[in-house]
Amino acid sequence: LLLSSYEERLTSGCSQVQLGFRYESRDQRFTVYIMQLSNCSALCLPADQKMYVRLAVLPSVQAMRCLFRTRSSLPQEVVEINEVFGMQISHGALRQKTLRVDVCDGSTSGLEECLAGAQISLADISCSEDRCTKWYNLLSRLYMPEISNKDRGSRATGD
């Protein structure tokens, strides 16, 4: 994994994923359309390193299929995915769930490394048959450890 400098990563903005959602009440079926990724250069992947999208509906009941991975793609600026994940679940149960979407690095070692992700609360997922489509920013995993205990002095000084 080649990392550009912190400044470069900031100016390049963030990668985004376009997702579509639909909930069909009649069949109690929740469908997620994983449509495309944009600004993939912000992921800072080597040109020959394949990546894929991993999707999970959490918390998960073990018996229920809640995890999905797309096929792997090479990192172009825009990556068309157009894969569909579906699961059967009541609307009440779905509204307690969170969708976790991660771009992962399919390394040759077989280890799964998450590069960046979005987390989407399904608390207000609508029951309409229409597909709702949206772009979500992907937050790099590299930024997460920046919140550490040494920053605790900033409690309640945000405003």
Add this chain to the structure above:
Amino acid sequence: LLLSSYEERLTSGCSQVQLGFRYESRDQRFTVYIMQLSNCSALCLPADQKMYVRLAVLPSVQAMRCLFRTRSSLPQEVVEINEVFGMQISHGALRQKTLRVDVCDGSTSGLEECLAGAQISLADISCSEDRCTKWYNLLSRLYMPEISNKDRGSRATGD
């Protein structure tokens, strides 16, 4: 930290946080209202264990204030917070950001442990002066390691 069984946690549903957002274009000011937490029993905290909400606008530029922590509260079923975080940022830069909201356990050891969190993409944050208020599901950190390499067999079998 007392943990109830996996089944208990699933039936108790998830905790939620109510947030309000406003972006004032004139002052280039982004404001987050941390309003309340509900269904806090799903956090499975001992009754005498205080908790607080940590909010971060990520990725962060070090010079910019992007981290905020509320005062601590004892875990009741509903916890009123009503604290406000504000930062100055252009609308274009804000739309590249992700808001990370975590409920943390203020342990006596001084270590910060995150119990559950939400992650909100600000890609479509509106420029309107009106405050937009929403409830978000909090995903327990305990569920996150469930996605492990042993689950990789489920690639592309979701539908």
